Amino acid sequence: MTEYILQLLEQKNYIKIKSTVKDIIPPDLAALLESLEPRDITLIFRLLPKELAAETFTYMDSDTQMHLISGFSDKELREMFDEIFVDDTVDIIEEMPANVVARILKNSDLETRKQINTILNYPADSAGSLMTTEYVYLHRDMTSKDALDWIRKVGVVKETIYTCYVTESRKLIGYVTILDLVTADEDTVIESIMDTNVISVNTHEDREIVAKKFSKYDFLAMPVVDNENRIVGIITFDDVLDVIQEENEEDFSKMAAMQPTEGSYFKTPVLIHVKNRILWLLVLMLSATITGTLLTKYEESFQTIPLLVSFIPMLMSTAGNCGSQSSTTVIRGLATEEIQFKDYFKVAFKEFRISIVVSLILSLTNSLRILVMYKDFRLSAVIFLSLIGIIIIAKFVGCTLPLLAKKFKIDPAIMANPLISTILDTCSMLIYFQIATLIFSELR
Amino acid sequence: MTEYILQLLEQKNYIKIKSTVKDIIPPDLAALLESLEPRDITLIFRLLPKELAAETFTYMDSDTQMHLISGFSDKELREMFDEIFVDDTVDIIEEMPANVVARILKNSDLETRKQINTILNYPADSAGSLMTTEYVYLHRDMTSKDALDWIRKVGVVKETIYTCYVTESRKLIGYVTILDLVTADEDTVIESIMDTNVISVNTHEDREIVAKKFSKYDFLAMPVVDNENRIVGIITFDDVLDVIQEENEEDFSKMAAMQPTEGSYFKTPVLIHVKNRILWLLVLMLSATITGTLLTKYEESFQTIPLLVSFIPMLMSTAGNCGSQSSTTVIRGLATEEIQFKDYFKVAFKEFRISIVVSLILSLTNSLRILVMYKDFRLSAVIFLSLIGIIIIAKFVGCTLPLLAKKFKIDPAIMANPLISTILDTCSMLIYFQIATLIFSELR
Numbered sequence: 023m024t025e026y027i028l029q030l031l032e033q034k035n036y037i038k039i040k041s042t043v044k045d046i047i048p049p050d051l052a053a054l055l056e057s058l059e060p061r062d063i064t065l066i067f068r069l070l071p072k073e074l075a076a077e078t079f080t081y082m083d084s085d086t087q088m089h090l091i092s093g094f095s096d097k098e099l100r101e102m103f104d105e106i107f108v109d110d111t112v113d114i115i116e117e118m119p120a121n122v123v124a125r126i127l128k129n130s131d132l133e134t135r136k137q138i139n140t141i142l143n144y145p146a147d148s149a150g151s152l153m154t155t156e157y158v159y160l161h162r163d164m165t166s167k168d169a170l171d172w173i174r175k176v177g178v179v180k181e182t183i184y185t186c187y188v189t190e191s192r193k194l195i196g197y198v199t200i201l202d203l204v205t206a207d208e209d210t211v212i213e214s215i216m217d218t219n220v221i222s223v224n225t226h227e228d229r230e231i232v233a234k235k236f237s238k239y240d241f242l243a244m245p246v247v248d249n250e251n252r253i254v255g256i257i258t259f260d261d262v263l264d265v266i267q268e269e270n271e272e273d274f275s276k277m278a279a280m281q282p283t284e285g286s287y288f289k290t291p292v293l294i295h296v297k298n299r300i301l302w303l304l305v306l307m308l309s310a311t312i313t314g315t316l317l318t319k320y321e322e323s324f325q326t327i328p329l330l331v332s333f334i335p336m337l338m339s340t341a342g343n344c345g346s347q348s349s350t351t352v353i354r355g356l357a358t359e360e361i362q363f364k365d366y367f368k369v370a371f372k373e374f375r376i377s378i379v380v381s382l383i384l385s386l387t388n389s390l391r392i393l394v395m396y397k398d399f400r401l402s403a404v405i406f407l408s409l410i411g412i413i414i415i416a417k418f419v420g421c422t423l424p425l426l427a428k429k430f431k432i433d434p435a436i437m438a439n440p441l442i443s444t445i446l447d448t449c450s451m452l453i454y455f456q457i458a459t460l461i462f463s464e465l466r
Numbered sequence: 467m468t469e470y471i472l473q474l475l476e477q478k479n480y481i482k483i484k485s486t487v488k489d490i491i492p493p494d495l496a497a498l499l500e501s502l503e504p505r506d507i508t509l510i511f512r513l514l515p516k517e518l519a520a521e522t523f524t525y526m527d528s529d530t531q532m533h534l535i536s537g538f539s540d541k542e543l544r545e546m547f548d549e550i551f552v553d554d555t556v557d558i559i560e561e562m563p564a565n566v567v568a569r570i571l572k573n574s575d576l577e578t579r580k581q582i583n584t585i586l587n588y589p590a591d592s593a594g595s596l597m598t599t600e601y602v603y604l605h606r607d608m609t610s611k612d613a614l615d616w617i618r619k620v621g622v623v624k625e626t627i628y629t630c631y632v633t634e635s636r637k638l639i640g641y642v643t644i645l646d647l648v649t650a651d652e653d654t655v656i657e658s659i660m661d662t663n664v665i666s667v668n669t670h671e672d673r674e675i676v677a678k679k680f681s682k683y684d685f686l687a688m689p690v691v692d693n694e695n696r697i698v699g700i701i702t703f704d705d706v707l708d709v710i711q712e713e714n715e716e717d718f719s720k721m722a723a724m725q726p727t728e729g730s731y732f733k734t735p736v737l738i739h740v741k742n743r744i745l746w747l748l749v750l751m752l753s754a755t756i757t758g759t760l761l762t763k764y765e766e767s768f769q770t771i772p773l774l775v776s777f778i779p780m781l782m783s784t785a786g787n788c789g790s791q792s793s794t795t796v797i798r799g800l801a802t803e804e805i806q807f808k809d810y811f812k813v814a815f816k817e818f819r820i821s822i823v824v825s826l827i828l829s830l831t832n833s834l835r836i837l838v839m840y841k842d843f844r845l846s847a848v849i850f851l852s853l854i855g856i857i858i859i860a861k862f863v864g865c866t867l868p869l870l871a872k873k874f875k876i877d878p879a880i881m882a883n884p885l886i887s888t889i890l891d892t893c894s895m896l897i898y899f900q901i902a903t904l905i906f907s908e909l910r
Contacts, residue, residue: 047663049682174649183645184628184686200644201627205618219491237711238493240704242628242686259703260684263710267681270714271798277721278794278883279787287799288812292819299791299820300827303784307828310783311835314776321772328765331775332758335891338779339754340747342786343723343884347743350722354715355731365732372736379740384751391755439722439883440787447779 076105153255348420520549597699792864
């Protein structure tokens with residue numbers, strides 16, 4: 023497609039370009055335009071019908087948006103933002119430098135400007151910052167016909183009209199879906215068909231809670247209310263999809279000992295990547311020296327039996343892997359709310375039983391291998407017993423720490439693989455050398 | 467709430483129970499019922515209005531569903547499944563033992579039974595298995611009024627009527643939203659307002675691709691077509707929300723070296739948990755013995771300078787952490803499609819620059835600490851150089867392996883923390899002892 027457009031651009035066949043691009047879906051069109059030269063983007067963008075141009079604009083990355091805005095006259099800017107939904111405008115504004123924001127706000131009408139500012143003032147990650155202030159509200163005394171006429175008048179500029187909220191002095195008292203309105207007789211009063219069981223969120227609710235409510239209730243949209251139960255906006259499911267993905271990405275980062283990187287991998291500068299990664303690396307590196315210091319205590323042991331050293335990597339990695347299996351399972355269980363702190367003993371007992379079976383399989387495999395390779399029964403026994411002890415401890419620590427973190431209101435995700443591994447390294451070396459000293463009498 | 471209901475149950479005040487529970491939202495009601503005794507669940511369930519009962523049923527776990535079904539007469543069973551959407555029925559059936567499935571199918575009408583079977587025959591994880599066969603279709607020659615009348619007639623049993631599909635001999639030729647219909651004049655012909663730019667998925671498309679299309683286009687529903695572009699069903703956004711969560715959970719499991727556990731942590735038996743965890747543990751444990759075998763080659767080195775052993779945990783854990791930071795970043799970039807195989811050199815160069823800065827900070831910190839603690843310049847130099855080499859290799863391996871996996875059509879998620887760490891353990895020990903032998907002349 024890109025090549026075809028480039029060819030038309032070369033031929034200056036603008037009529038053909040216009041008729042080709044106007045049938046492309048906005049997200050695809052945005053991707054197509056971004057692949058062109060900046061000069062050509064502006065050129066083609068001006069050929070688009072106003073509505074398509076505005077919607078395509080919302081799908082572009084902020085660099086391209088900024089490039090386009092810088093070329094717009096104030097009139098063009100105003101016309102475009104008139105077509106864009108307020109919550110999308112806010113998303114765009116949040117990415118722009120201050121002088122561009124000022125230009126956008128100057129060219130919005132008073133009402134829109136007020137709406138943008140309202141949304142911008144809510145704390146990041148709150149329901150307030152996610153919501154749009156454009157929704158359809160009805161009065162309880164309206165008839166179904168009144169309601170549909172009202173939707174015809176205002177609905178087209180509202181982001182979702184599928185659920186309409188019934189208010190009384192701005193307080194939320196019920197909702198009707200457009201299906202209710204369409205299927206009801208013309209003179210049915212809203213009050214008689216509205217559902218008064220409204221699930222809403224407070225403006226200050228965390229966006230993670232909002233996402234959970236959406237998943238639980240399968241809503242298309244959810245009303246946002248202030249402390250007096252007055253409706254101030256709605257959150258739509260498409261914004262929630264983005265929140266769920268972002269929250270998951272954050273957890274993936276944390277579980278690999280990184281602070282989450284916001285935005286694009288390629289566009290984030292090297293030093294910001296370093297900043298997001300270095301703190302945990304330093305902490306974990308220095309914690310690992312504790313295990314090192316512990317090992318210096320057993321110097322004589324591995325001067326006497328140097329073979330003991332060769333099992334260190336296997337024991338430490340098995341401890342780490344067993345521990346992170348348990349911690350990841352518990353962390354995800356906490357995130358999806360299947361596991362709660364009160365389940366601690368149930369979880370610990372389950373992990374204990376798992377660790378018994380797992381440790382028997384692993385230690386039998388390994389001690390048999392050692393018996394065959396080294397023909398040393400004592401060595402084989404040391405590894406057998408150490409693995410059993412290490413795996414039981416690993417699964418215990420792995421399920422305990424995330425639950426403790428949760429209890430003390432720390433994000434359990436930081437108790438993931440890297441931190442657990444470092445803690446378990448120390449435990450496993452302690453167990454290993456204690457058992458070795460016990461069995462090899464020459465080490466005493 | 468549970469206590470209040472229990473109290474009413476004791477008083478046998480069924481009228482009060484009936485009026486209380488009928489205002490509770492289905493997902494909440496399902497949770498409430500599940501917390502009661504089996505006998506009481508059946509009792510209260512029978513008090514519910516038919517529609518509420520059916521919807522609540524879909525939110526229950528399969529044990530409770532099975533308990534309820536076993537108590538139903540055939541008539542009750544039929545009445546309930548008449549109220550449940552076909553795709554929910556399929557979800558329920560997939561969890562039930564064969565004799566219960568047979569009973570449900572026997573009590574569905576012919577049409578429903580055909581629909582259920584159609585869905586059940588699509589491969590798991592395909593668009594076909596996600597879809598519902600209940601959707602609203604219109605003809606291009608209908609007027610807006612005809613269409614609304616038709617929706618009034620059929621819409622209430624369709625899972626979503628917000629998007630209606632226009633078909634011609636079952637081929638999908640366009641769509642209109644209910645907003646288009648409501649805002650159009652009564653005699654407007656569908657053909658003139660329908661949008662012919664329909665994004666659809668094929669029945670055999672993978673559900674991950676379906677989820678990506680939903681996130682990209684912000685759809686409420688997407689039509690599913692067969693190879694001849696005939697519409698066979700629709701997928702709604704609520705099913706996609708579940709898919710996205712499940713896919714993420716799968717990735718979390720794989721990245722902690724586990725096969726994904728389907729369903730509840732608590733309900734999955736211990737031996738299934740063991741089965742999902744043991745394979746990777748065995749593979750990783752045996753791979754770690756390679757590092758061990760390598761260490762036996764340097765036995766003389768640590769008999770001469772036993773202090774060298776104490777740095778092994780710190781070096782291995784730093785290598786693992788640096789590597790998993792890079793691999794997690796690349797794996798997630800691949801999952802969200804920001805990173806592709808063709809970006810390999812861009813990614814490798816970026817990670818190389820990050821590793822230069824990170825390695826300088828970490829090795830300076832650590833070698834200074836060693837200089838102060840042990841006053842040994844050569845030891846400090848060994849650690850300085852080893853860390854630099856190890857971190858550069860770690861970030862290189864960490865970004866390369868997931869991309870190679872992708873290239874060879876292996877799931878990149880298995881190249882996560884545990885496997886990367888094990889590979890890097892060997893690399894880091896090789897670098898460490900090579901540098902140590904170079905600097906400490908007595909080791910040669």
